[in-house]
Amino acid sequence: MDAEAIKQSLEGRGLRCTTQRYAVMEFLIDHKGHPTAAEIFEAVNRVNPRSSRATTYNNLRDLVKAGLVREVAVEGRAGRFDLEGMRHHHFVCDRCGNVEDVEWYDVPRPASRSLGKRIVRECQLIFRGLCPKCAPRRASR
Amino acid sequence: MDAEAIKQSLEGRGLRCTTQRYAVMEFLIDHKGHPTAAEIFEAVNRVNPRSSRATTYNNLRDLVKAGLVREVAVEGRAGRFDLEGMRHHHFVCDRCGNVEDVEWYDVPRPASRSLGKRIVRECQLIFRGLCPKCAPRRASR
DNA sequence: ATATTATATTAGATATAATCTAAACTTTCT
DNA sequence: AGAAAGTTTAGATTATATCTAATATAATAT
Numbered sequence: 459m460d461a462e463a464i465k466q467s468l469e470g471r472g473l474r475c476t477t478q479r480y481a482v483m484e485f486l487i488d489h490k491g492h493p494t495a496a497e498i499f500e501a502v503n504r505v506n507p508r509s510s511r512a513t514t515y516n517n518l519r520d521l522v523k524a525g526l527v528r529e530v531a532v533e534g535r536a537g538r539f540d541l542e543g544m545r546h547h548h549f550v551c552d553r554c555g556n557v558e559d560v561e562w563y564d565v566p567r568p569a570s571r572s573l574g575k576r577i578v579r580e581c582q583l584i585f586r587g588l589c590p591k592c593a594p595r596r597a598s599r
Numbered sequence: 600m601d602a603e604a605i606k607q608s609l610e611g612r613g614l615r616c617t618t619q620r621y622a623v624m625e626f627l628i629d630h631k632g633h634p635t636a637a638e639i640f641e642a643v644n645r646v647n648p649r650s651s652r653a654t655t656y657n658n659l660r661d662l663v664k665a666g667l668v669r670e671v672a673v674e675g676r677a678g679r680f681d682l683e684g685m686r687h688h689h690f691v692c693d694r695c696g697n698v699e700d701v702e703w704y705d706v707p708r709p710a711s712r713s714l715g716k717r718i719v720r721e722c723q724l725i726f727r728g729l730c731p732k733c734a735p736r737r738a739s740r
Numbered sequence: 741a742t743a744t745t746a747t748a749t750t751a752g753a754t755a756t757a758a759t760c761t762a763a764a765c766t767t768t769c770t
Numbered sequence: 771a772g773a774a775a776g777t778t779t780a781g782a783t784t785a786t787a788t789c790t791a792a793t794a795t796a797a798t799a800t
Contacts, residue, residue: 474766476776494757508779511759511779512760516778532672535756549714549719552720560709563707569704576730576734577729577734578728579693580726583723584723586719588720615796616796617796651749651751652750652751652788653788653790654749656786677785677787742799743800744799745799747795748795748796752790753789755786756786756788757784757786762779763778763779765777768773768774768776
């Protein structure tokens with residue numbers, strides 16, 4: 459995704475393409491590892507012009523609201539973000555806390571009877587367990 | 600679940616049945632609304648003997664580790680807890696943030712190819728959208 | 741029953757994450 | 771240019787969770 463594409467995706471959602479907002483999008487495109495707001499803030503601040511913490515949080519919220527970014531539903535202390543778009547599920551390691559992507563596949567919806575009057579916008583599937591690094595192998599850890 | 604059953608489920612997992620720990624379990628049994636740690640702390644403190652905040656957090660962590668309690672994977676600020684056991688999925692309202700249960704149904708596992716060496720312990724399904732109270736009806740909100 | 745010991749609890753301090761505030765700045769529109 | 775809407779800022783504030791090390795308690799052994 460090049461500069462122009464980022465600009466258009468922002469403007470297409472009614473968001474101005476500011477330097478700071480652009481930087482958040484660019485970082486998320488280049489870093490698929492579900493970074494926290496703090497990580498994004500630091501990374502964006504390594505380039506000019508500097509962006510304040512409040513702006514980073516504001517922008518993340520705006521981007522989520524605009525449907526360009528998704529907050530991953532993991533229960534750790536800090537929120538984690540990734541680009542909306544290429545759908546995938548998540549796997550969270552019990553031991554090291556790492557969040558990994560799991561290839562997307564279709565999840566059946568609940569019966570409309572059990573859903574009642576709720577309006578479903580999206581669905582996230584989170585697996586928990588041990589990641590390859592933390593999984594016990596031959597008498598280690 | 601009566602007093603003796605709570606005691607046994609704690610001791611069966613190697614946890615002492617202390618007054619504070621018991622109170623957390625009892626509260627979760629009586630309140631299925633995915634309370635936050637703060638809510639549990641306050642509720643437990645309304646009865647004697649008082650329990651400190653640290654103890655509430657310690658106990659919740661121990662209970663999760665022991666498999667008796669589950670931390671719900673929602674991305675809001677505060678962690679939310681419910682009893683492990685009667686399985687269900689979750690629905691989080693975009694607008695009011697309420698967490699509701701959705702009747703449990705079987706979710707297909709990912710292809711073992713895409714799972715690699717990961718060891719899956721559990722899987723949570725989270726829906727997002729608008730709850731019945733917040734869903735738009737006839738020209739309101 | 742009492743002593744022992746591993747486990748659990750405590751208050752308060754501290755760390756971490758997110759939001760608020762109100763002023764200043766930018767962009768877009770007229 | 772002027773006005774209006776949208777955005778950013780630094781720093782303060784709030785919310786959430788964990789740490790510390792002294793003390794208390796529950797389960798076990800004697």
